[in-house]
Each structure stands twice: as C-alpha cells, then as structure tokens.
Amino acid sequence: MIKKTNILLGIVFLSSWVWAGWSSNGGNNSLDKDNIWFFGQEPIPYCIMTSSSAPPKGAVQMMIQQSNQKWKSFFAKYKIADSELPTFANGTKSKPTLELKLESNCTEIEVACGSQKTDVNKCEQLLADKILFLIGSPNQVVKNYLQINGSAMGAAIRTEFNNKTNRSGGIVWISSANSSSWDVNSHMILHEMGHIYGMKHDSTWVMAENVAKLLNQTFYSFGGLGMIEAPNWPYSYSSGDVLFFTDKRFADVGSPKGFYKNKYFLDTIALEFLEFQPESYFQIKGEIIYSSYSQAHVKFTFEESPSGKMHSFEVRLDNVMGAEERNAPQIYSKWLNEKNDQYFSTKKLDKGWVSNSLMGVADFKGEKIAIKLERKKGLILSIHFPKSDRWLHLATVQYDWD
Amino acid sequence: MKTTLINKLVAGSVLGLILVVPQSHAFLPTVTSLENQAKKIIMKERASNYKVKTKDDQNSCAQFAGTWKGTCEENGTKRESEFKLEQTACSSIASISKDESGNQQRTTIDLTGMGIKSETQSGVFFSLSYALAGKWNSDKQVITVDGSALVNSPFMSSLQKMDFSIQMMKDGNDLVTFNKSTGNSDGDHDTSCRYQLVK
Numbered sequence: 001m002i003k004k005t006n007i008l009l010g011i012v013f014l015s016s017w018v019w020a021g022w023s024s025n026g027g028n029n030s031l032d033k034d035n036i037w038f039f040g041q042e043p044i045p046y047c048i049m050t051s052s053s054a055p056p057k058g059a060v061q062m063m064i065q066q067s068n069q070k071w072k073s074f075f076a077k078y079k080i081a082d083s084e085l086p087t088f089a090n091g092t093k094s095k096p097t098l099e100l101k102l103e104s105n106c107t108e109i110e111v112a113c114g115s116q117k118t119d120v121n122k123c124e125q126l127l128a129d130k131i132l133f134l135i136g137s138p139n140q141v142v143k144n145y146l147q148i149n150g151s152a153m154g155a156a157i158r159t160e161f162n163n164k165t166n167r168s169g170g171i172v173w174i175s176s177a178n179s180s181s182w183d184v185n186s187h188m189i190l191h192e193m194g195h196i197y198g199m200k201h202d203s204t205w206v207m208a209e210n211v212a213k214l215l216n217q218t219f220y221s222f223g224g225l226g227m228i229e230a231p232n233w234p235y236s237y238s239s240g241d242v243l244f245f246t247d248k249r250f251a252d253v254g255s256p257k258g259f260y261k262n263k264y265f266l267d268t269i270a271l272e273f274l275e276f277q278p279e280s281y282f283q284i285k286g287e288i289i290y291s292s293y294s295q296a297h298v299k300f301t302f303e304e305s306p307s308g309k310m311h312s313f314e315v316r317l318d319n320v321m322g323a324e325e326r327n328a329p330q331i332y333s334k335w336l337n338e339k340n341d342q343y344f345s346t347k348k349l350d351k352g353w354v355s356n357s358l359m360g361v362a363d364f365k366g367e368k369i370a371i372k373l374e375r376k377k378g379l380i381l382s383i384h385f386p387k388s389d390r391w392l393h394l395a396t397v398q399y400d401w402d
Numbered sequence: 403m404k405t406t407l408i409n410k411l412v413a414g415s416v417l418g419l420i421l422v423v424p425q426s427h428a429f430l431p432t433v434t435s436l437e438n439q440a441k442k443i444i445m446k447e448r449a450s451n452y453k454v455k456t457k458d459d460q461n462s463c464a465q466f467a468g469t470w471k472g473t474c475e476e477n478g479t480k481r482e483s484e485f486k487l488e489q490t491a492c493s494s495i496a497s498i499s500k501d502e503s504g505n506q507q508r509t510t511i512d513l514t515g516m517g518i519k520s521e522t523q524s525g526v527f528f529s530l531s532y533a534l535a536g537k538w539n540s541d542k543q544v545i546t547v548d549g550s551a552l553v554n555s556p557f558m559s560s561l562q563k564m565d566f567s568i569q570m571m572k573d574g575n576d577l578v579t580f581n582k583s584t585g586n587s588d589g590d591h592d593t594s595c596r597y598q599l600v601k
Contacts, residue, residue: 056580058594182539
C-alpha cells in the first residue's frame with residue numbers, strides 16, 4: 001500500500017457485518033496477510049471501475065497489462081516461481097499465477113462494489129476469486145480500510161485467504177489524485193499489483209512503503225517511476241546487474257548526474273589513497289559477477305569527474321550475520337507432508353534471493369579494504385580505507401529519512 | 403447548443419478541435435477572463451509531477467507522425483476515425499482533421515511543458531474558451547493532453563465547464579488513444595481508439 005502516514009500494525013476489528021472476510025496487506029497480523037493471492041494455471045480474472053476523476057478506462061487497462069508484464073519479467077529474472085514448495089493440502093503442486101484476464105461481464109461486480117452504494121458482503125462474495133481495480137473514488141470497503149489505516153494513495157485489500165483453492169481475490173484501489181500523470185498512476189498500479197504477487201513493503205524500489213515521498217522523480221538521477229527495481233534499490237543481486245551507490249542528488253549545484261562531491265564524503269586519507277581531488281566528484285558502482293543465497297562477488301569501480309580517473313577491484317562478500325528475515329514472496333497455507341498429514345506453515349519463495357547483509361575484505365593497491373553491502377530500504381555501502389579513522393558510509397534511498 | 407458545442411470538442415478525431423466560427427460581435431463580457439480561467443484549470447491539473455527536459459534527449463521520443471485510420475469504441479459502440487498527425491522532433495505535435503463541414507482544422511500542441519494553447523471564440527449568443535496543454539511522460543513514450551473548455555451565454559444560468567484528457571501511445575505498430583471527458587450534459591465519455599498507419 002502506498003501511504004502518506006505509517007500503517008498501524010495489529011489486530012483491528014470493525015463490526016463483523018462491515019469488515020468480515022476482508023484482510024489487507026500490512027493492515028493486520030494474520031499469518032496469511034502477506035500471501036501471494038493466486039496460485040495455479042488459471043489466469044486471474046479482473047474488472048476495472050473508474051470514477052470521473054480517474055484516467056480513461058482503456059489507459060488503466062494498458063497500465064495493468066504493462067505492469068503485469070514487468071512483474072512477469074521480474075519473477076522470471078530471479079526464478080521466484082521455481083522456488084521449491086511442498087504439495088498443497090488439496091493434493092496439488094502449483095506455482096503463483098502471473099497471468100491476468102479481463103472479465104467480459106463486470107456488471108454484477110460494478111453494482112455490488114461501486115463507490116455510490118457498496119454492498120460489502122456481496123462484493124466480498126463476488127471478489128472471492130477475482131480482482132477489482134478501482135480507480136478514483138473509494139468504495140465502502142476501501143473507506144473502512146482507510147479509516148483504520150490512515151490516508152493513502154492506494155491500497156490492495158484481499159478477501160479472506162482461501163487455503164483450499166489458494167486463490168483469493170480482492171480490491172486494488174488507486175486514488176486519482178494524480179490523474180493527469182501517466183507515470184505516477186503507472187507506478188502506483190505497479191506497486192499495488194506487487195502485493196497481489198506477494199511482494200512486501202520495502203522489498204524493492206517499487207514496493208517502498210513511503211513511496212509518496214519518492215514520487216518526485218527528479219530527486220534521483222535514474223528517474224524511477226514505473227520501475228520495479230532501481231540501480232540503488234534492487235530486490236536481490238543477479239549476475240550482470242550494476243548497482244549504483246551515488247545516485248541521490250545533493251544540493252551541490254555543480255554535481256554531474258550520479259556523482260557526489262569528493263570533499264563532502266571522502267576524508268583526506270581516502271582522497272590520498274584514491275588519488276582524487278577534493279573539489280572533484282566521485283561515483284561508485286558495483287557489478288555483480290556472481291551471487292548465491294549467502295554470497296556475492298562484486299566488482300567495484302570508483303570514478304572521478306571531471307578527470308575520468310578510475311579504480312576497480314573485485315571482492316567476495318559473504319553473509320557473516322547468520323539467520324535473517326528473507327523479504328521474499330511467501331504463502332501461509334495448509335500442506336501435505338510425506339506421510340500425507342496436513343499441516344499449516346509459511347513457505348518462502350526465495351529462489352534468487354541473496355542475503356541482505358554481506359561483508360568482505362578487498363585487496364587493492366597492496367592494501368586491505370573492508371566493505372559491507374546491505375539492502376535496507378535501498379542499498380547501503382560502507383567502505384573502510386586503510387589507515388582511515390572512519391568509514392565511508394553511503395545510504396542510497398530512504399535510510400536517511402527514517 | 404451548449405451540448406453540441408462542447409461535445410464537438412471531443413467528437414471525431416483525437417486532437418482535432420471542431421469549433422463553430424462565430425460572428426465577431428463583442429456582445430458578451432469577460433472573454434479574456436474565460437480564457438484565463440481555462441488556462442488556470444489546466445495549470446492546476448498539470449503543475450505537479452512533470453519536469454521539463456529542454457536540452458537533452460529531445461530527439462529520443464515516440465514518433466506519431468502520419469495519417470492514421472482506425473476504430474474508436476465507447477461502451478460497446480464503435481465508429482470509424484481518421485486523422486493526420488505532424489510531429490516536430492519531441493517539442494510539438496499537430497493534429498489535422500476535417501470538421502463536419504469538411505473544413506480542415508489544425509491544432510498544434512506544445513510538448514515541452516512550457517506552453518498552454520488557448521483560444522476564445524465569441525459570438526452574439528455565446529462565448530467559448532478552451533485551453534490545452536500537452537506533455538510527455540518520463541520516457542517520452544506517452545503523450546497526455548489535458549484540456550478545459552468553458553462556455554458562457556446569457557441563456558445559461560451559469561458558466562459551463564468541461565474537462566478532457568487524452569493519452570496517446572504506440573502499441574506495437576498501432577497508435578492507441580484514450581480519451582475521457584467530464585462535465586458533459588449527457589454524462590462522462592470514455593473512449594478508446596486504435597489506429598493503423600495509412601501513410
């Protein structure tokens with residue numbers, strides 16, 4: 001959900017006839033709240049409703065199709081859907097559903113789930129295995145949700161998870177506050193669709209919980225709207241990816257795009273070691289050579305502008321912190337073990353996921369350089385140069401805003 | 403009359419504006435203020451979330467120039483449509499279409515984010531002002547045109563306003579457009595069109 005205020009976590013009950021059966025990503029502490037919504041080969045059926053203030057319906061459909069294509073490519077990149085899962089209690093083994101199909105007749109859903117007079121219970125029944133993209137004025141289901149969680153620019157509100165079919169629909173609502181901006185609307189739809197596919201807040205760029213702050217696209221040189229990952233906020237590490245650690249624009253008027261002023265970040269020892277000038281600018285990139293669950297081989301490149309001077313070195317980074325929270329898509333449901341006993345459990349689809357915190361020591365110019373690479377609301381790179389009395393610490397996205 | 407005038411603004415071709423050419427009588431007051439009002443409505447809609455790049459990548463944008471022919475659909479009703487687009491690099495686009503009388507209408511829209519096109523037509527019985535503003539999205543693949551039209555007449559109890567938004571992009575080799583207008587006397591209009599290049 002895109003939020004202007006922080007979500008209040010915890011169990012929240014309204015009178016049962018209003019709220020019964022609805023749950024929401026991030027809105028309560030049910031074990032299935034972060035579930036991927038749909039499993040199986042059958043495409044996800046969906047309808048679109050737009051209010052007067054919303055973009056044209058055809059435009060919304062185009063945004064949904066484009067967003068879905070991006071999510072499919074993302075899942076394919078990390079092979080997320082190939083994650084090993086046991087057999088469901090219904091005897092099936094199935095993967096997340098990544099195909100959508102526009103319903104030919106949405107009249108009944110439009111009547112029950114409309115903004116004018118919502119029949120909450122009927123709407124829930126109709127959306128048990130379908131999705132309604134509601135763009136513009138919120139209906140009563142959305143209003144109830146906003147009343148609990150505070151104002152927002154969008155929300156993905158799922159019906160109660162069906163652990164018999166493992167297919168559960170709901171409402172994806174986008175406020176039409178920015179109806180004239182194709183990029184903003186596309187980004188918001190991309191974010192909310194991420195919840196359908198089990199993506200958690202802050203797991204990658206588009207899923208930033210405070211994305212409302214990030215909608216000013218001039219703040220970052222790479223643009224960012226309409227992208228699932230960003231060079232400074234990937235979901236994980238994949239061979240060939242290039243990470244970008246100096247992308248936040250600072251107020252220094254003369255900074256080239258993607259470069260930081262040397263003297264503001266590099267102490268005298270670092271400047272001497274790198275042979276950089278205080279009044280020039282530097283950029284750091286990291287190319288992923290190889291990655292696995294708890295390791296990444298990275299080639300770091302330091303570049304100075306305007307001199308063009310460059311230094312590169314490779315380093316192996318390992319997870320030395322041990323067990324950690326994996327923010328991969330997941331499903332809490334009922335499964336069958338080898339003895340055909342049924343049991344409830346959360347399974348993570350974490351294929352392609354690499355540890356959030358990696359450390360290593362690089363050999364460069366005959367010296368040892370300590371490096372720590374983290375993913376926490378964006379990339380955080382920490383480097384200790386030899387003989388320096390402090391670390392170079394670069395937090396790329398939201399870290400400074402917490 | 404109001405319905406006919408306002409609906410003509412979004413009928414027919416995507417960007418072609420069909421205006422009734424009036425007699426030049428200065429019967430109605432505040433022609434200039436109507437135009438300014440329309441401009442203000444546009445600026446309020448488009449002021450945020452768009453930054454202009456006037457120097458780099460000006461030639462890196464979707465190309466829409468050509469004569470396009472296709473079908474528009476609204477609520478299951480289809481109609482044929484044809485119009486011509488001329489494009490000047492990434493800075494402006496012009497729509498050329500024929501009105502109901504067969505006269506050619508040309509509308510040029512600035513896409514640099516710096517210009518709002520506005521015009522007022524006034525006559526004995528009415529005054530019509532419209533304002534248009536166009537912009538690219540961030541990767542210059544989608545054009546959005548926001549418009550506002552105001553009609554004033556001594557025969558109407560209040561100023562009538564209509565807003566419309568047009569989005570245009572390529573889908574493969576096809577040109578697709580999405581048009582929405584609100585404030586019409588006969589309700590909102592939401593139209594999707596798909597065109598193929600004729601020449």
